[in-house]
Amino acid sequence: MPKTWNIQRKTHKWAVKASPGPHSRLKSIPLLLVLRDVMKLANSSREAKKILHDGNISVDGIVRRDYKFPVGVFDVISIPKIDLSYRVFLDEKQRLSLMKIGDPEVKLCKITDKTIVKGGNTQLNLHDGSNVVSDEYSCHPSDSVILTLPERKVVKHLAYKPGSLALVIGGAHSGELATIEGVRKTQSAMPNMTSLHSSYDFETIEDYVFVVGKGTPEIETANGGDVVD
Numbered sequence: 105m106p107k108t109w110n111i112q113r114k115t116h117k118w119a120v121k122a123s124p125g126p127h128s129r130l131k132s133i134p135l136l137l138v139l140r141d142v143m144k145l146a147n148s149s150r151e152a153k154k155i156l157h158d159g160n161i162s163v164d165g166i167v168r169r170d171y172k173f174p175v176g177v178f179d180v181i182s183i184p185k186i187d188l189s190y191r192v193f194l195d196e197k198q199r200l201s202l203m204k205i206g207d208p209e210v211k212l213c214k215i216t217d218k219t220i221v222k223g224g225n226t227q228l229n230l231h232d233g234s235n236v237v238s239d240e241y242s243c244h245p246s247d248s249v250i251l252t253l254p255e256r257k258v259v260k261h262l263a264y265k266p267g268s269l270a271l272v273i274g275g276a277h278s279g280e281l282a283t284i285e286g287v288r289k290t291q292s293a294m295p296n297m298t299s300l301h302s303s304y305d306f307e308t309i310e311d312y313v314f315v316v317g318k319g320t321p322e323i324e325t326a327n328g329g330d331v332v333d
Contacts, residue, residue: 106130110199111141120149120172126233127176133200135161136171138181142202143190145183160185164211164232165254176200176232177273178314180253182208191324193271196279205324210259211251212323214314215243228258248315250322260322262315270300271325274312281325282306284313 105111105119108131122134139145139152139161146152152171159167162182163175175181175192181202182189189208195201217229225237228249236251238258243249246264251257262268265284272280282300287310289296296310316322 106133108194108198108200109133109137110195110201111137122174123170123172125174127174127179129174131200132174132176134171135163135168135173135175138175138202164256165208178212179232180205180208180211193325194273194278198274198278203324207324209253210323211253211256212314212316213249213251215245215247215249217245218243246310246313246315262317262322264313264315267318268315269317269319269321270298270313271316271321272300272308272312273314275308277306277308278312281316281321284315 106129120134120136122129122132135156136149136152139155140149146155155161156169156171159169160183161168163173164180177192177194179192180189181192189205190202191205192200193203213230213232215228216231219227221227221237226241226243228236228238228243230236234256236256236258240258240261243261248262249258250260252259266286268284270282270284272278272282280302282302285299285301285305287296287298297307298310298313299305299307316325
């Protein structure tokens with residue numbers, strides 16, 4: 105079982121395996137485990153499957169019925185019948201956890217790559233495996249964008265540069281909110297590094313840095329939100 109799963113260990117012999125989807129197996133958790141073990145909305149697998157089968161759960165604005173569907177960092181899980189929404193984040197112990205939010209109509213995504221498609225438009229490849237076409241030509245890999253849900257239209261671009269506010273989503277500083285101080289590009293197989301400052305200075309690899317705003321976060325973060333234990 106991946107260490108990112110925020111569920112009890114050594115209580116069961118078997119666990120649900122996530123289906124292939126928008127996130128890798130090590131960086132995601134199946135919906136059934138989210139409902140039963142994290143949210144505690146079901147007492148058994150059967151109850152969790154029934155909740156999903158009835159169309160009561162949506163991920164990023166789309167109803168999901170597959171109990172193996174993988175959810176990962178910054179996915180938005182909504183339960184319309186009880187008017188609750190959660191954002192997935194990686195906590196200080198590098199576990200996928202949930203935070204109650206009041207803005208389920210937007211999602212923050214990190215740009216992993218971009219290409220020029222037919223017509224000269226820019227296609228952004230995002231961290232959750234999806235692609236969006238945008239007229240934001242100034243976007244670059246490692247920048248972030250805010251999307252509307254479920255339309256997935258880009259409404260804001262957040263640049264990966266000194267002065268921007270970032271959330272660390274991996275490594276020893278996972279879960280920390282800090283300001284980018286500098287970016288160090290390496291000329292080898294080693295990853296690029298980012299210098300950050302919160303109450304102290306530290307450095308982490310570029311892949312762990314997720315731009316969330318400038319000065320203040322553009323979305324609710326775990327630092328001030330209601331986290332589901």
